Amino acid sequence: MILCTGEALIDLIPQPGGLLRPLAGGAVYNTAVALGRLGARAAFLWPISRDGFSDLLLGPLARAGVDTSACPRTDRPTTLAVVSLAGGEARYSFYDEGSAGRMFAETDLAPLPSDLQALFIGGISLVAEPCGTTVETLAARAAEQGVPVMLDPNVRPFFIADEAAYRARLDRLLGLSAIVKLSADDCAWLWPGADRERIARDLLSRGARLVLVTSGAEGALAFTPRHRAEASAAEVTVADTIGAGDTFNAGILDALSRAGALNRLDDLDEPTLAAALRHAARAAAVTVSRPGADPPWRHELA
Template sequence: MLHPGPFAGVTVLGECVADLLEDPSRSTPDGLTLRALPGGGPANTAVALARLGTPTRFLGRLSDDAFGSLFRARLTSSGVDLTGSVTAAEPSTLAVADLDPSGQATYTFYADGAADWQWTDHELAAAPGDDAACLHTGSLALVRQPGGNRIERHLTRTRKHATVSIDPNVRPLLVPPSAYRERLPHWCAVADILRLSEEDCAHLAPGEGLEAACDTWHAAGTRLVVITLGERGALVSLDGSRVTVPAPSVTVVDTVGAGDSFTAGLLHHLGALGHLGGRLEALTLEDAAGAAVFGARVAALTCSVSGANPPRADEPGLRSAWHGSGHVQGPEGHPA
């Protein structure tokens, strides 16, 4: 693939969110102590990509409040390029996380009027992007208005020279699932890759089996659909040819950022194999499955530590996952 500039990495467009978690060791009956951790699905994906070694640019509207400073510090320390991000006067988005005994997180959001959703056409037109091999977006920034429709138009322009990846990351407490279902056909028409969770599918295709849902999204235009299944691995569907890949066994501390890390591992592996930069013309099911195996390992390592703290490229478990991800067993025990 030819690109006009030297970057040819992954641009991630979306929100930063401050995840507020209780610190039980410092909470008392008189007061609840919260710890603020930098998060947000797109920001987590950008951090994970950069830590894996993929050149990564983040396009976000970062508030000039204290949380915005926290976001900038995390992204830059992980090696993410912020030159395309906008400094915004609006406040940062906050999410209070509740963890159940298994480490699964649920969130209460404080997002009205936040910086993340206020993209203008002028800001997006001025953002660098012609030199990227892939643009990844999704989550709340793609569905909340007024910025969501403007990002959709930006995707249409960007796909002329870059692979487009979308993670819907349905948040029913903030946006009705019907709003995602209404926009999903438009997203599939511009997306080459759709990465979503089994829980997302329950909202986006209620009452429909996963394989039938994949076929619907293929018919709408998306070539590669990857559905994460938690401890059961991931379903990989390329133009209707499918395989399920396993998830590695891991002691789960919590699941915060696991799906975002999976997406980063998937895109990193596809990029390393030379598949990003167009319409995935040369992608095989075996290569797609290998990328999902690597993504599952990145997600597992994220689950093994507290918070959205994805691993770096020199993590021993990632080196072994990389070398073992080229050959994946299909449903009948044959190579995919």
């Protein structure tokens, strides 16, 4: 089982005439849905409000076969993200104060499942408190038990109130994560002016076993201590980029899980790495070809 822990929220997507359409979203939530649609055994852990958005959030997870039995239920409101689009690129304004997810506490954590293959974390759930500390605590427990942690910071600078504290948290998480995925924007914000390959090599020297760097239409790179792989972005008509990186994450985890490689990342061979990268890139291409975070089902990649 792959456990995804991080934000579930409602994206308010602009429509013709100035209307906003509510869609289930959140970086980690999108990855959980994508994993389920790809046929992976996936679970999701995040507080879910009892407000009018709960069915909108739980429905896609249920239809994708994602286990939500560990999700705490609360009367606090669901986080809202107002989306603006410029040239197909998504930008977000968040309404999160006192929300269900933001108040995710360590008391909400249960013991890790005995069949856990990997823990996926990232997104804005790492920024605010107390949820940021809760996710970090879970990640530390997983790493201590030998469960590989995958981290996608998915940095949203406008959401960060205390940059020093956030950077310190990311530094700790980068030190315990077995798989790190970074976008070109993440690299530019975290290490301004640094070469992406140098960034990857530095993270590998700190203990990461696999580092992934995505660059939109320029494709994606993957690095291990012994191998380097590259995948070109598929040529598609872009509807928007919402959920593209989240789907890429699911594709990587799905491919590595099916190859039996999540428990042997130190021995990850080049053919398995290249195949996983291609699988992730194909899945992400489907997502960008249609509006919103709408990842592919496995049959769509056949």
